[in-house]
Amino acid sequence: MGVAEDPVNNKDATQNLVDNKLGEAENPANVKEIVAENPIDDKGRPEENPIKDMADCLPDEATQILKSLASEWENVLDANALQVIPLKGAMTNEVFQIKWQTTAGETSRKVLARIYGEGTDIFFDRDDEIRTFEFISKNGQGPRLLGRFAHGRIEEFIRARTLSASDLRDPSISALIATKMKEFHDLDMPGPKKVLLWERLRNWLSEARRLCSPEEVETFHLDTMDKEISSLENELSGTHQRIGFCHNDLQYGNFMLDEENNSVTIIDYEYSSYNPVAYDIANHFSEMVANYHTETPHVLDYSKYPDLEERKRFVYTYLSSSGQQPSDSEVQQLVDEVEKYTLANHLLWGVWGIISEHVNKIDFDYKEYAKQRFQEYWSRKKHLLSSDESSHDNVTYINGEQAPISIPGEKPANVFRKLKKLFGLGLFRSKH
Structure with a gap:
C-alpha cells in the first residue's frame, strides 16, 4: 500500500523542504481535493493500482514533503501510510495520485505528485513554469502549488474528472x-x-x-x-x-x-x-x-x-x-x-x-x-x-x-x- 516504515521525527527539517506554499495552502486542512488526470475503467470509474514500493517512483525528498503535509491534516489517520497510484496518459512527466486513509465517514485525502521527465528541461524553463503555476493559481485558474523538490512538485488535487478523448x-x-x-x-x-x-x-x-x-x-x-x-x-x-x-x-x-x-x-x-x-x-x-x-x-x-x-x-x-x-x-x-x-x-x-x-x-x-x-x-x-x-x-x-x-x-x-x-x-x- 506504499506505507513508509519510518515516521518523520524532525518536523522543522522536513518543513524546510516544503517550498513556497501559497495562500490557503499554508493551512493544508483547507486544501481542496482535485481529481486530476485520473484514469478510468470501461465503466467510467477511477482505476486505482497502488504501488507497493514507493522507492520505485518517489524520491526521498518528495516522500518527506508528503508526510509533512499529511501530518498537518487532522483527519488523516497515519501521515506515513500513504498510497502511491500512477496515473496514465502523461507523456512528459510521471504523475502520481497520493492518498491517505482518513477518519470514518470521510473521503480520503489526496494530492498530486509530479516527477519531471528525463531531459524535459530542453523544452521549457522549470522556474518560468513555476512562476506561471503560481500566478494562475492566485487568479483562481488552477490547482495550488503545495511543495517543490529537485525533480518535481506536489500539487493540489481537484475534485473533478479529467476529460476523455x-x-x-x-x-x-x-x-x-x-x-x-x-x-x-x-x-x-x-x-x-x-x-x-x-x-x-x-x-x-x-x-x-x-x-x-x-x-x-x-x-x-x-x-x-x-x-x-x-x-x-x-x-x-x-x-x-x-x-x-x-x-x-x-x-x-x-x-x-x-x-x-x-x-x-x-x-x-x-x-x-x-x-x-x-x-x-x-x-x-x-x-x-x-x-x-x-x-x-x-x-x-x-x-x-x-x-x-x-x-x-x-x-x-x-x-x-x-x-x-x-x-x-x-x-x-x-x-x-x-x-x-x-x-x-x-x-x-x-x-x-x-x-x-x-x-x-x-x-x-x-x-x-x-x-x-x-x-x-x-x-x-x-x-x-x-x-x-x-x-x-x-x-x-x-x-x-x-x-x-x-x-x-x-x-x-x-x-x-x-x-x-x-x-x-x-x-x-x-x-x-
Missing part, C-alpha cells in the same frame, strides 16, 4: 472549453508579452539536430527545416493577430470537468507562453485526433479532426464569451487563421517527438508520433498556404501515405528499404 466532441463540453480558453488567453501574465512560438521552434530544431544521427536528420528533413519555419513565420505573422497567454498543450488530459458546477479547469502549464491565440486553438483542434489511453497511444486518427461546422461553432463561442457577438467575417477570419496555424503545430510537435525519442524514457513511440505530425504538415501545406516555397515538392509516397523523406534520384523501392532498415515495418502502419 470523446469528451472533446461533446458540444456542451466543447463550449465550456472555448469559454475557458478565452478566459485563459486574457490573463495578464507578468513579464514581456512576446510571441514565443518561432523562437521555441528554432531552438527545438537545433536540439533535435544535435541529438539525431545524420540518417535521422535526412529522413525528417531537419537539415532544411529552417526554411519551412521562416516561410511559415512570414506567412502567418501579421499585425491583425490576437496575441494572448496561451497554454500550448490543449489535449484532453489537460482539462478537468467539474460536473456539479458545470465548469472546466485547465491544468499543466509547462509549455505556456504568449502566442497568437489562433495557434492555441489550432493546437486544441489538432489534439482531437489523439487518444492517449489506448494500446497504441501514439497513433493519430485524422478522420477525427473537427469539421468546418464544429470549428466555426467553437470559434463563435470563443469570440462571443467576452459578451460581444462576433460577425460572420470575424468568425471566418479566425477559423482561417487557426487552420494555417495547424501547420506550425505539426512542425513543433513533430520536432518534440524526435527530441523526446532520445531523452524521455516514458513508454511512448515518439518517433512514430513525429512521423505522423510531419506527414500531416507536408500533406496540408500547399492547401493552406497562399505561397509554397517548399524544397520538398518531390515527396515519396508509400502505400498511399506520404513518407517523411525525399532523396533525389533514388527509387521508391530503395527508399522503402532504407526506411524499413531504420525504423522497422511498424513505420508504415496506417495512422487511422
Whole structure:
C-alpha cells in the first residue's frame, strides 16, 4: 500500500523542504481535493493500482514533503501510510495520485505528485513554469502549488474528472472549453508579452539536430527545416493577430470537468507562453485526433479532426464569451487563421517527438508520433498556404501515405528499404 516504515521525527527539517506554499495552502486542512488526470475503467470509474514500493517512483525528498503535509491534516489517520497510484496518459512527466486513509465517514485525502521527465528541461524553463503555476493559481485558474523538490512538485488535487478523448466532441463540453480558453488567453501574465512560438521552434530544431544521427536528420528533413519555419513565420505573422497567454498543450488530459458546477479547469502549464491565440486553438483542434489511453497511444486518427461546422461553432463561442457577438467575417477570419496555424503545430510537435525519442524514457513511440505530425504538415501545406516555397515538392509516397523523406534520384523501392532498415515495418502502419 506504499506505507513508509519510518515516521518523520524532525518536523522543522522536513518543513524546510516544503517550498513556497501559497495562500490557503499554508493551512493544508483547507486544501481542496482535485481529481486530476485520473484514469478510468470501461465503466467510467477511477482505476486505482497502488504501488507497493514507493522507492520505485518517489524520491526521498518528495516522500518527506508528503508526510509533512499529511501530518498537518487532522483527519488523516497515519501521515506515513500513504498510497502511491500512477496515473496514465502523461507523456512528459510521471504523475502520481497520493492518498491517505482518513477518519470514518470521510473521503480520503489526496494530492498530486509530479516527477519531471528525463531531459524535459530542453523544452521549457522549470522556474518560468513555476512562476506561471503560481500566478494562475492566485487568479483562481488552477490547482495550488503545495511543495517543490529537485525533480518535481506536489500539487493540489481537484475534485473533478479529467476529460476523455470523446469528451472533446461533446458540444456542451466543447463550449465550456472555448469559454475557458478565452478566459485563459486574457490573463495578464507578468513579464514581456512576446510571441514565443518561432523562437521555441528554432531552438527545438537545433536540439533535435544535435541529438539525431545524420540518417535521422535526412529522413525528417531537419537539415532544411529552417526554411519551412521562416516561410511559415512570414506567412502567418501579421499585425491583425490576437496575441494572448496561451497554454500550448490543449489535449484532453489537460482539462478537468467539474460536473456539479458545470465548469472546466485547465491544468499543466509547462509549455505556456504568449502566442497568437489562433495557434492555441489550432493546437486544441489538432489534439482531437489523439487518444492517449489506448494500446497504441501514439497513433493519430485524422478522420477525427473537427469539421468546418464544429470549428466555426467553437470559434463563435470563443469570440462571443467576452459578451460581444462576433460577425460572420470575424468568425471566418479566425477559423482561417487557426487552420494555417495547424501547420506550425505539426512542425513543433513533430520536432518534440524526435527530441523526446532520445531523452524521455516514458513508454511512448515518439518517433512514430513525429512521423505522423510531419506527414500531416507536408500533406496540408500547399492547401493552406497562399505561397509554397517548399524544397520538398518531390515527396515519396508509400502505400498511399506520404513518407517523411525525399532523396533525389533514388527509387521508391530503395527508399522503402532504407526506411524499413531504420525504423522497422511498424513505420508504415496506417495512422487511422
